Amino acid sequence: MAEAVVTVLLENLSSLFQKELGSIIGVDEELKKLSSTFTAIRAVLADAEMKQFTDLAIKDWLRKVEDAALLLDDILDEFSTHDLQNQNQQQKGGWFNKIHASCHSSFGLKNAMFRRRMANKMKRMRETLQNIAEERKMFHLCERIATTDKKAELMEWRQTSSVITQPEIYGREEDKERVVQALIQTCDTERAAVHTIVGLGGLGKTTLAQLVFNDDRITMHFDLKIWVCVSEDFSLKRMIKAILDSASVSVSGNLDIDPLQKKLQQALQGKRYLLVLDDIWSEDQEKWDRLKNSLVACGSKVGSSILVTTRLTKVASIMGTLPPHDLSFLSDED
Structure with a gap:
């Protein structure tokens, strides 16, 4: 499961880079470092997932990797939502709205506070991920190409269907x-x-x-x-x-x-x-x-x-x- 979560996370990061959202918010280099570290970790996940059944320490390490990936994915969602809010303000039109939007530009107080808050989150995320990356060296894991079964597991994890599985859906x-x-x-x-x-x-x-x-x-x-x-x-x-x-x-x-x-x-x-x-x-x-x-x-x-x-x-x-x-x-x- 950790390999599937990390793979999807890296795809989300790639999508963010295509939108150049990181450079707009000022965390482009931090995101690239995190992406590089997760890529290095992913290289040994196939081996780790094979060995977790006989090594509880590796199983615990995989859980940490998955938790970190989900946490970073939440941070990326915050970036995306913030960007969409700014876009919507700018698209409302009218001289008043334009003035209002300009007050919330990248130089405005609101965005400055957002950048500071997200910078702190990114710093904590980087420290957590560095510890996880260092910890993997203790297990002497090998880099493996994902097997056919692992690729099939990833594809199955990402599959969707026409069936509505959420009990309640609001706002759409x-x-x-x-x-x-x-x-x-x-x-x-x-x-x-x-x-x-x-x-x-x-x-x-x-x-x-x-x-x-x-x-x-x-x-x-x-x-x-x-x-x-x-x-x-x-x-x-x-x-x-x-x-x-x-x-x-x-x-x-x-x-x-x-x-x-x-x-x-x-x-x-x-x-x-x-x-x-x-x-x-x-x-x-x-x-x-x-x-x-x-x-x-x-x-x-x-x-x-x-x-x-x-x-x-x-x-x-x-x-x-x-x-x-x-x-x-x-x-x-x-």
Whole structure:
């Protein structure tokens, strides 16, 4: 589990660096040092997780690694939320709001207090992680490439489904309504219109997609609903297999692309479908074009739609045929 948590954390850090958020807040170097230390720790996690069953000290060390990764992930969420708050203030418009926003700029008192508070958290985080990194040397752990089983465990840990697992969900009613209406009102002449939900990790993109997917109006509007958790593997063959599996179409053996595409055509032809592609990271335009062309060639009903969730604005710009739905932080009232 520690390896999976650290891997996702490093992906979140990478996303932060792409947004250059660290340099804006003034902690860019601290984040890079933490990322480097976590990368070094991750190199021995596969060995540590194998040995933890016979060494309680290593098991305790893995727990410390996981706790540290979760703590840093919480800190990253604070950075992201602070950045979104500043963006929202600046987008309100009007001379009064502009003056108000300028008072809360990076030179303002509020941001100065935030930077000081976060700098203290980062210092404590760095000290904790340095101790954990030093402690690993006591165990003489080897650097190992993750086994197939470990990679499968990580993929399973990151998998999502269309089932809503949270008992209560607050603050996303307006977002849900906007996305539902956009899907239902998709232009009748548009085949495979692509809607995107974009937002930072932890804001609830998957939860919002689940709410939309299970809405009664969506169920009534579409003949077929399909949910695929994508994550990192965006190969055409894997994607078609996952779509067919979600559509309850059996795929026997290791079929090549041609028979898979024929099965896809049979599954979607003459139907208005909704396809959710959750958690996309790939920025490969060619891979997306191949998948979309395969979907368009299926002869589905007009009004079919694809709903994509991603952290990356570049993915949304590559895939989306409509303006993205930018998911913001929840207010204190929500």
